Amino acid sequence: MTTTGVTLRLLDKADKEILRLPRSVKGAIYDFQHKFKENPQLRGLRLKQLEGHDRLWSARINDEYRVLLLRLAETDWLIVSVKHRKEAYEKLDRLSYGINRITGGIEYVDLEIIEESVLRRAAGPGSTTAPTEPTPAPAAEPVPVPLFAAFSDEQLTELGVAGPLVPVVRTLTTEDQLLGLAEYAPQLTSEVLLALHDGASYEAVLEQITHPVSAPEPVDTDDFRAAAERPATMVTTTDEALREALEGGDFGRWKVFLHPTQSRLVEREYSGPARVGGGPGTGKTIVALHRVRHLVDRLPPGRNKPVLLTTYNKNLAADLKSRLLQLGGEELLARVEISHVDQLALRVVREAEPGSSKQTLDESQALREWRAMLDELGETGWDAQFLHDEWTQVILGQAVASRTEYFRARRAGRGKNIARAERAEIWQLAERFTQRLDRLGRQTWEQVAERAARLEMDRERRIQIIERQREEAGGLDNIHLQAGSAGWLRHRFQHIVVDEAQDLRAAHWKLLRAMAPRAANDIFLVGDTHQRIYGNQVTLGSLGVHIRGRSAKLTLSYRTTRQILGSALGVLSGESFDNLDGSTEDLAGYRSVLTGGIPQLYGCDDWESEQESIAALLADWIALPTPPAQIAICVPTNAMASQLAYTLLAHKGIKAVEIGPEGPRGDEGVHIGTMFRFKGLEYQRMVIAGVRDGLVPREAVHQLRGSDAVRYRRELQRARSLLFVAATRSRDSLAIFWHGRPSPFLEPLMNLPASEAR
Numbered sequence: 001m002t003t004t005g006v007t008l009r010l011l012d013k014a015d016k017e018i019l020r021l022p023r024s025v026k027g028a029i030y031d032f033q034h035k036f037k038e039n040p041q042l043r044g045l046r047l048k049q050l051e052g053h054d055r056l057w058s059a060r061i062n063d064e065y066r067v068l069l070l071r072l073a074e075t076d077w078l079i080v081s082v083k084h085r086k087e088a089y090e091k092l093d094r095l096s097y098g099i100n101r102i103t104g105g106i107e108y109v110d111l112e113i114i115e116e117s118v119l120r121r122a123a124g125p126g127s128t129t130a131p132t133e134p135t136p137a138p139a140a141e142p143v144p145v146p147l148f149a150a151f152s153d154e155q156l157t158e159l160g161v162a163g164p165l166v167p168v169v170r171t172l173t174t175e176d177q178l179l180g181l182a183e184y185a186p187q188l189t190s191e192v193l194l195a196l197h198d199g200a201s202y203e204a205v206l207e208q209i210t211h212p213v214s215a216p217e218p219v220d221t222d223d224f225r226a227a228a229e230r231p232a233t234m235v236t237t238t239d240e241a242l243r244e245a246l247e248g249g250d251f252g253r254w255k256v257f258l259h260p261t262q263s264r265l266v267e268r269e270y271s272g273p274a275r276v277g278g279g280p281g282t283g284k285t286i287v288a289l290h291r292v293r294h295l296v297d298r299l300p301p302g303r304n305k306p307v308l309l310t311t312y313n314k315n316l317a318a319d320l321k322s323r324l325l326q327l328g329g330e331e332l333l334a335r336v337e338i339s340h341v342d343q344l345a346l347r348v349v350r351e352a353e354p355g356s357s358k359q360t361l362d363e364s365q366a367l368r369e370w371r372a373m374l375d376e377l378g379e380t381g382w383d384a385q386f387l388h389d390e391w392t393q394v395i396l397g398q399a400v401a402s403r404t405e406y407f408r409a410r411r412a413g414r415g416k417n418i419a420r421a422e423r424a425e426i427w428q429l430a431e432r433f434t435q436r437l438d439r440l441g442r443q444t445w446e447q448v449a450e451r452a453a454r455l456e457m458d459r460e461r462r463i464q465i466i467e468r469q470r471e472e473a474g475g476l477d478n479i480h481l482q483a484g485s486a487g488w489l490r491h492r493f494q495h496i497v498v499d500e501a502q503d504l505r506a507a508h509w510k511l512l513r514a515m516a517p518r519a520a521n522d523i524f525l526v527g528d529t530h531q532r533i534y535g536n537q538v539t540l541g542s543l544g545v546h547i548r549g550r551s552a553k554l555t556l557s558y559r560t561t562r563q564i565l566g567s568a569l570g571v572l573s574g575e576s577f578d579n580l581d582g583s584t585e586d587l588a589g590y591r592s593v594l595t596g597g598i599p600q601l602y603g604c605d606d607w608e609s610e611q612e613s614i615a616a617l618l619a620d621w622i623a624l625p626t627p628p629a630q631i632a633i634c635v636p637t638n639a640m641a642s643q644l645a646y647t648l649l650a651h652k653g654i655k656a657v658e659i660g661p662e663g664p665r666g667d668e669g670v671h672i673g674t675m676f677r678f679k680g681l682e683y684q685r686m687v688i689a690g691v692r693d694g695l696v697p698r699e700a701v702h703q704l705r706g707s708d709a710v711r712y713r714r715e716l717q718r719a720r721s722l723l724f725v726a727a728t729r730s731r732d733s734l735a736i737f738w739h740g741r742p743s744p745f746l747e748p749l750m751n752l753p754a755s756e757a758r
Contacts, residue, residue, distance in 0.1 A: 006037045007076045011108060012234035012257045013186070014079050021065070021082065028062045029082065040077070050092055055224065056080075058088055070097055070106070072224040078235060080108040096164040099224065100188070103260065104215030105232025106224060107162050107186040114168060114184045121180035144173035147197055155202055160188040160210045169193065179595050187234070187259075188213060190593045191556060198591070208555060208589035213260040231260035258290060259283065265552055266290040273523040273540075274550040275501070275580065279590040280568075280728035281559030284526035285680070288499045289320070291524050293328050295495045296335045305337040306494035308515065312503040312534075314340050315663045316680045320499060337493065341508045342445050345452035348511070352455050358443045363388075366444045373429075373436055382429065386711075389535065390414065391430045392446040397506045399450060403427045416708045449507035456492075456514040463489055491517050500679070501527030502580065505536045509543040518544075529577045529585050531725050533676060535718065539582045547581055555589040557728075559682055561596035564734045568727040570748030575717050599727075599734040601749060603742060607640075607690070610739045611647040614687055617735055618670060619652045621685050628654070629664075630684035632671040634726040636695040641672050644689065675722040678729050686730035688723070689737045696723055696743040720745055 018026060032045070036059065040047050046060040050068075057069045057077075066088035068081040080097065094112040099105070148156065153166050161169065165185055172178050178197055182190035188209070195205045213232055220226065227233055234257045258266065265276055265287055278284050288309070295307050309324065311317050317340035325333055339347075350356065361369065370384040394414065400406045406427050407420060418426070437443055466489060492515045498504065504512075516522045523545060540547055557565055569587065579585035602617075604610035614633065621631055633656070635641050645656035648670070657666040659673030659681075671683070690696070697719035704712035723745055727734060736746065 005075055006040055008033055008037050008079065009077070009228065009235040010079045011106070013108065014081055015257075017082050025061065025065055028065070029067070032059070032061045032067065036077070050089070052092055053095070056095060056097065068095075070108070070224065072228050076225060076228065078106065078228060081110065098163070099219060099221040099227045100160060100162065100186070100232065101219050101221055102158065102160045102210060102215070103188060103213050103232035104219040104227055104230045105260070106227045109162055109164050109186065110184065111164060111168070114165070114181055117180035117184055118168065118172065118177045121174070121176040146170060147172045147174075147178060148193070151196065151202065156192075159192045159202070159205055160213070161192055162186050162189045165189055182593055187593070188232070191591065194562070194593055195589070195591055200589070204589070231258070231263035234258070234260070258286070259556060261554060262287050262290070266294050270521050270524070270550050272518070272520070272550060273525070273545045273547050275547040276526045276552050276554060277528055277579065277585060278554030279528060279557060279587050280531060280725065281557040281682070282554035282590075283558055284528065284554060285320070285499050287554070288497050288524070288526045289323055289327055292324060292336055292497050293332055295497070295521065296328070296332055299335060303334070305335055307336045308493040308496045309336055309338045309499070310341050310344060310496070310512070311499040312341055313661070314343070315661060316340065316500060317343070318663070319680060341504060341512070342449065345449045345508070345511055348452040348455055349448055358441050360448060361442055361444050369436065369442070370433060373433055377432075379429070382426070387426065387429060390426055391433065392444070392505075393535070395430055396446050396450045399454065414710070416710065446505065446507065449505055449511060453507045453510035453514070456511050459489070460491070460514040463491060491515060495521055496523045498523065498525040499527070501525035502529045502532040503527075503534050503536055504538070506538045506543055509538060509540060509545055513544040527580070529580060530572060530587060530721060531679070532721050533679060533718065533725060535714065537578060538580065540580050541582065551579070551581070555591060557590065557592040557594070559731055560592055560728050561594045561732065562592045563596055563598045564727065564730055565590070565592050567599045567734070567749050568724055571724045571727060571745050572720055573748050575720055577717075596732050599736060599749065601746070602735065602737045604737060604739040606739050610689065610737050611644050612651060614644065614689055614737055615648050615652045615654065617687065618648065618654055621733070622654065626685055628668065628670045631686075632678070632681070632683040632729065633687045633689055634673065634675055634678055634729075636674065636690045638674060640690050641674065645672055675726050678726055682729050682731060684731050685733040686726070687735045687737065688726050690739070691723070691736055691743045691746060692738040693741045693743050696745060
């Protein structure tokens with residue numbers, strides 16, 4: 001197809017309008033964009049400039065609908081709205097567009113729609129026509145105070161509020177009116193106003209919301225072509241992206257539209273390892289995937305895979321592969337190695353030890369072996385969990401090779417102090433345990449990771465020797481073949497991208513650090529320590545991954561409503577979290593522009609009545625209708641999952657699909673599983689069941705309070721994080737159930753206004 005070199009983009013707010021249109025109209029828009037790019041002057045398109053506007057034009061989609069476009073330059077156009085033909089040419093003076101002088105991004109505002117939305121919210125449901133009979137005059141009520149009376153027009157503008165909306169902002173007196181404006185306003189305006197309404201100071205909003213998206217250079221408010229290229233203008237940029245926006249719906253948006261903050265993190269040049277943090281639903285994984293594509297786009301042509309994308313388990317790695325395929329197709333996938341980190345470690349070990357056939361044990365299997373050994377020895381003075389953690393986190397974690405080294409090993413964060421004689425006992429038990437595993441032909445994943453790290457670090461040292469020899473020889477290569485591969489010895493990867501970084505162990509980081517050269521853009525990691533569900537607390541700098549000065553944080557949630565978000569944050573109240581580099585981390589500025597119902601709280605007498613109540617609620621949700629696969633139930637134990645699945649089927653005929661280590665075990669039915677299984681997943685509606693004291697947290701955690709205060713605090717934080725992860729999986733509705741005494745973690749939620757505790 002021949003084209004005229006016309007560029008046609010789509011503004012992010014316009015795609016949301018299109019999603020609400022009939023399917024036939026969406027198809028017509030897709031046809032329109034092809035015709036328009038071929039020749040905007042085609043007679044059937046009826047392209048014409050709108051009266052009273054320098055840059056706003058209309059064109060015909062079909063007999064019923066028109067598209068409104070901004071003419072950015074001679075052959076560069078931006079779709080800003082789609083309207084029915086009866087509305088396209090009315091009240092044109094209420095259409096406003098311009099360049100935000102703070103962000104440099106293009107903003108389009110339909111004042112008519114926004115004011116109608118605000119007035120509709122002000123009137124409330126049921127307000128239609130005036131009464132026909134005279135009514136007594138109501139008592140005088142105090143004049144409501146405008147929501148933003150404390151802020152001047154200049155302050156609002158400096159924060160990035162769209163200029164044409166400032167007069168409308170001045171009329172807002174209720175939260176409902178604010179939400180009506182936020183639905184149609186440019187995104188930065190919505191973020192700023194909601195944050196101010198939630199109590200954030202002018203200075204905090206300026207630092208956390210406005211500055212990260214501000215243009216780095218002076219903004220020319222007349223240069224629309226330059227504005228279209230800035231991250232603050234969230235638009236499509238390619239034919240494929242435009243198609244995704246038109247056809248992909250909400251699911252496809254992540255492939256097309258990146259928030260300006262996300263876009264900058266994806267495209268930034270880093271002098272070394274970099275980290276992106278942020279709460280659940282802020283798009284950390286999306287940033288990681290787009291970062292991978294950005295790195296691949298800069299590679300020279302080839303057939304190798306110099307980019308590694310990794311995470312902490314098999315299920316999430318499979319999800320990353322699926323998403324990366326959607327993002328860039330087979331061409332992108334062909335240049336990227338996708339593997340969960342334990343699989344990667346096992347491959348390194350097997351490469352070095354090809355004859356090994358050891359069975360690899362997970363943590364629960366390893367704990368059973370510890371208990372079996374202690375029983376056989378008649379040893380009652382030590383707890384199996386404590387010994388396992390000491391062995392994995394201190395002995396293996398620090399590559400301790402002898403009893404003398406163990407006597408000197410640091411045990412920061414490990415809880416109670418242990419004397420030299422006790423260390424001697426632990427070392428002897430650890431040696432016995434290692435011998436036991438060898439005799440049984442077994443190994444733990446921790447052992448695999450530590451062995452792989454040592455092998456890869458040795459490989460890196462050999463590479464560094466070769467590089468020094470090359471420098472001494474004036475840049476000439478020496479013939480040095482990698483043992484067993486007959487290839488040039490070099491790092492396995494050029495770039496490494498890590499998702500869910502907070503759940504990797506120290507050995508994993510040593511392994512990854514050795515796999516890529518220490519250079520620009522070498523390691524890019526995303527994660528949130530508030531969501532750490534394993535006990536792998538590390539300081540990256542001590543492991544050679546220096547992220548200080550190259551850390552950033554995402555704060556806008558795209559998944560969770562403001563109401564659910566507030567409840568989830570309450571679960572974490574009173575806890576302090578690290579930032580993976582020796583300092584503390586917080587969720588300051590974490591927010592959502594989505595709104596919905598507050599979480600429902602249901603207290604029941606016993607487990608049986610709790611199950612029946614859950615079954616009744618799920619039946620109501622399915623009748624709304626909500627697809628069963630968009631409903632999930634999270635429980636503390638596997639036994640409770642099995643019992644509840646039986647009750648759902650028996651009482652309401654609702655099929656439940658268990659979530660296993662590799663994801664849901666089936667396509668039909670509501671999803672059910674323990675809290676550990678929900679990491680990385682999201683649902684329209686969510687039930688968290690069995691949130692009673694003694695289960696959340698477990699009774700065993702309470703028992704640590706007097707014997708090991710440090711471990712008690714760590715396990716308590718881990719339990720909070722698990723509940724926090726579960727609570728933030730839901731997009732629209734969250735219901736929390738318990739029987740008996742509720743979990744102490746729910747106390748902040750009990751005090752929410754209008755909470756539905758039953």
